[in-house]
Amino acid sequence: MNPEPFLQLDRVIHEKGRLAIMSLLAASPQLSFTEMRDTLSMTDGNITAHIRTLHEAGYIAVTKAFQGGRQITSYALTADGRKAFTGYINLLEQIVQQTKQK
């Protein structure tokens, strides 16, 4: 089996928590912090750390808005983030496909 696709996997996305965040955002134009936290059952600290890493990598954009006097922080995939996520899925499919062919 050619190990190359596995080695090419984006390490920023490959971590379980960050992959989960990217997956949620890939299916929704934007999600709030609480929506992601509740859906993934992650702690505030954990999810904050992953969001920071993804934000620093340029994969997610952060928007702050006010609703009913409360601040809502929302997150969305950037164009780079979507491209990286699509590339990541393609590589995973390639790995699965390689084994099926054997």
Added chain:
Amino acid sequence: METNLAAEHLQTIRTLMERSALYRRALAPVMMVSGSIGLVAAIASRVVALETNRAFSLFWLGVSLAALAAAFFLVRRQAIKDAEPFWSLPTKRVTQALLPAFFVGFAAGVFHAFREPMTGAWLLALGWIIIYGCALHAAGSYMRNRIKLFGWIFVLGGCGLLFASAEWPALKTTAAAHQLMGLFFGVLHLVCGVYLYFTEKRRTAE
């Protein structure tokens, strides 16, 4: 090993993407409040004795608008409390799924009220029950909590009563129509609300 991991990751991605699109607002309070409104309205209709087709249509159209307004208020309050956007993608999808059936129900009510129909209020009530069931079933695709099953109860109940009316003339009265509305839009919503209250609570605790 790598293949298993890759397949596992793809499955995780798929599950999470599906979960992201699901409607997450707690429905128990919405069901309980709309059920209470329906039940109070059914009792009020007996006290006030709304006998004409027009009175029946306008009264229940008003009740449905009140229930919708209450639902809107509750959902918006939840969104604000959770610091989440109200008009999220799942909310949009659920609204889009409900809208055609709600529009048909509204149009049927207006037609019934202002066009002096040949049919009685009982037929409109059964029509509303069936249409509402279809709306719930459509919206259930974007929800958990067996909302589709709740929709089926309305559809089957409405259709069953439609056939039963042939053998049971007592159903074909305006008084019976008010009672049917109270049963389906009042009692059944309250029962569903209580069920959701316990199941949604349990899911949150898991």
